[in-house]
Amino acid sequence: MNLQLPISLENADLYLELQRNLTFLSIAQSLTGTGCFGWSAASGEVYWSEQTYNIFEHDRAPNLTLEMVLRRIHPDDRGRVQEALIRASETKADFHLEYRWLMPDGLIKHLYVAARALTTASGNLEFLGAAIDVSAAKEAEEKRRQDEDELRRITDVIPQLIIVYSPEGWPIYLNQRTLEYMGLSLEEVQAESFRDRVIHPDDVERFRIIRQNGLPKGVPFETEQRVLGRDGKYRWFLSRYNPLKDEQGRIIRWYATATDIDDRKVAEQRLQNENVALREEVDRSSMFEEIVGESTALSTVLARVTKVAPTDSTVLITGETGTGKELIARAIHKRSRRAQRAFVSVNCAALAPSLISSELFGHEKGAFTGATQRRIGRFELANGGTLFLDEVGELPLDTQIALLRVLQERELERVGGKERIKIDVRIVTATNRDLNVAQANGTFRSDLFYRLNVFPVHVPPLRERPEDIVMLLEYFLHRYAHQARKVFKSIDKHTLEFFKAYDWPGNVRELQNIVERSVILSPDDVFCVDNSWLPSIPCSKRIPQTRDDVSDDDSEHERKMIESALTQSRGRISGPRGAATVLGLPSSTLNSRIQKLKIRKSLFKLG
Numbered sequence: 001m002n003l004q005l006p007i008s009l010e011n012a013d014l015y016l017e018l019q020r021n022l023t024f025l026s027i028a029q030s031l032t033g034t035g036c037f038g039w040s041a042a043s044g045e046v047y048w049s050e051q052t053y054n055i056f057e058h059d060r061a062p063n064l065t066l067e068m069v070l071r072r073i074h075p076d077d078r079g080r081v082q083e084a085l086i087r088a089s090e091t092k093a094d095f096h097l098e099y100r101w102l103m104p105d106g107l108i109k110h111l112y113v114a115a116r117a118l119t120t121a122s123g124n125l126e127f128l129g130a131a132i133d134v135s136a137a138k139e140a141e142e143k144r145r146q147d148e149d150e151l152r153r154i155t156d157v158i159p160q161l162i163i164v165y166s167p168e169g170w171p172i173y174l175n176q177r178t179l180e181y182m183g184l185s186l187e188e189v190q191a192e193s194f195r196d197r198v199i200h201p202d203d204v205e206r207f208r209i210i211r212q213n214g215l216p217k218g219v220p221f222e223t224e225q226r227v228l229g230r231d232g233k234y235r236w237f238l239s240r241y242n243p244l245k246d247e248q249g250r251i252i253r254w255y256a257t258a259t260d261i262d263d264r265k266v267a268e269q270r271l272q273n274e275n276v277a278l279r280e281e282v283d284r285s286s287m288f289e290e291i292v293g294e295s296t297a298l299s300t301v302l303a304r305v306t307k308v309a310p311t312d313s314t315v316l317i318t319g320e321t322g323t324g325k326e327l328i329a330r331a332i333h334k335r336s337r338r339a340q341r342a343f344v345s346v347n348c349a350a351l352a353p354s355l356i357s358s359e360l361f362g363h364e365k366g367a368f369t370g371a372t373q374r375r376i377g378r379f380e381l382a383n384g385g386t387l388f389l390d391e392v393g394e395l396p397l398d399t400q401i402a403l404l405r406v407l408q409e410r411e412l413e414r415v416g417g418k419e420r421i422k423i424d425v426r427i428v429t430a431t432n433r434d435l436n437v438a439q440a441n442g443t444f445r446s447d448l449f450y451r452l453n454v455f456p457v458h459v460p461p462l463r464e465r466p467e468d469i470v471m472l473l474e475y476f477l478h479r480y481a482h483q484a485r486k487v488f489k490s491i492d493k494h495t496l497e498f499f500k501a502y503d504w505p506g507n508v509r510e511l512q513n514i515v516e517r518s519v520i521l522s523p524d525d526v527f528c529v530d531n532s533w534l535p536s537i538p539c540s541k542r543i544p545q546t547r548d549d550v551s552d553d554d555s556e557h558e559r560k561m562i563e564s565a566l567t568q569s570r571g572r573i574s575g576p577r578g579a580a581t582v583l584g585l586p587s588s589t590l591n592s593r594i595q596k597l598k599i600r601k602s603l604f605k606l607g
Helices: 012-032 050-056 066-071 075-091 135-156 176-182 194-198 204-217 262-283 296-308 325-334 356-361 397-409 435-441 446-452 466-484 493-501 507-521 552-569 579-583 587-597
Strands: 034-040 046-048 095-102 108-119 125-133 161-165 171-174 221-228 234-245 251-260 315-318 343-347 386-390 411-413 420-422 426-431 455-458
Touching: 034 050, 034 108, 046 050, 046 066, 050 108, 050 125, 066 075, 075 095, 108 135, 161 176, 171 176, 176 221, 194 204, 194 221, 204 221, 204 234, 234 262, 296 325, 296 455, 315 325, 325 343, 325 386, 325 426, 356 397, 397 411, 397 446, 435 446, 466 493, 466 507, 507 579, 552 579, 552 587, 579 587
Parallel strands: 315 426, 315 455, 343 386, 386 426
Antiparallel strands: 034 046, 034 125, 095 108, 108 125, 161 171, 161 251, 221 234, 234 251, 411 420
């Protein structure tokens, strides 16, 4: 090592120790590729070690000065280096610099120097430091930057959402598609609340757990979640996380690609909804399998069905209980463009007023006591298909308001939710009530009535289509005889006369129930019906279909009819053999009449 040492050596031991340390320093510099230097701020003289000359590839000079050194610094860096040295000498502060060094052959080296300020015994300021060639690291860094720039240009044209994460999972880059979809900047994505802000509340906890478990393992993993777009709507994405590792196997980046799978998820949900609706439909016992009859009154109804079915118009079906209003609604659906989608039926009178909104529109988890999970409402189950609201006249007023809003806006909110869900549902409704009277009484909203009554269809009672009675008798006889594995060769003549003479207050449903009962009880191959099952009841004396029709004069007669039906059904209200079926009334209506007349049902359970 060629350093001028302004030291007076007083003994050989001290001199030997100094030589030994200088040798160690020289070896260390050689092994580490580091050079040492000194600079006198007062004189401008510069002292370099042998390794420093090798690094800088500079000719040996006995009187090396700062000016000579500055001439070899790249012109674009020279001014910055001079300013840093002046500032260090004025403040007597340490400094470190990185700059480009011009080589004799025209090439450029990247050097890093660091120095510590020292004041000598004579009060002069000197800087002692070290220099190292960082060209290889700079080239590697530049190569990596170029590779990343190239990768970014590639990812910006990929239609997928791509996010680059640090090894710890913090986002450091988003491709153009991601920025466009989210409408956020990189700084907003790097915020602590980013995931809570863009991931659906129902998915964020599951997403967090999967990431928390997946990142430390260092192997690819994936997750599905809904992501909020700049349009305020959520879409489903499949995110796949893949690690990028260096030569030592350390993770230096995580690359996450998000593929839009919203159409697939919507199709899956629709299929699931339709399967639910289908299971409900299979479990439901229909009134009858098909429309039977050739009467003029029935033909008129079917002609109207044929005209309205191909449209998406809202249909209001009216008629007495048991006339087959739901069957007409199904015929409309089967002949519509929605025939391949779900037909969902809801009996509005059978739902508790406190739960009907949840049943129709669905609810979110925690919306009310007992709502332990999200539930899809009937509107969403029927999305793309037809929703049939039977006994719509029984809806509470607050539900009528909500239904009107859904019909107007074609979107809904689940109970306890804030997300507005668009729906595409055809509405078909039915009622056995006089909605004009209900409007006058204030129990049914006029604006909702006009929304529902776009295309009215009235189903005639069975007494107005007597020519269909025998055909219906034969149809149901064949159906139930086949089920009971019986063969009837003929129908009793008196039975035919009774069927034709009876005015059928329960309409087709009553006829169906009587035929089923008679098939079971008929002892031989001649079908007959007990005369007591078909009492001759004038139309004017039948039990009214709505509570608005009840008068005080009818109360005693009504009591006798209900008690007779309860006796026959042994106190049972609902079901195929219940008193409500015998009387041709909804079970909820019959229960209401029993309470009003203070009839004790328990007395009839013993027969």
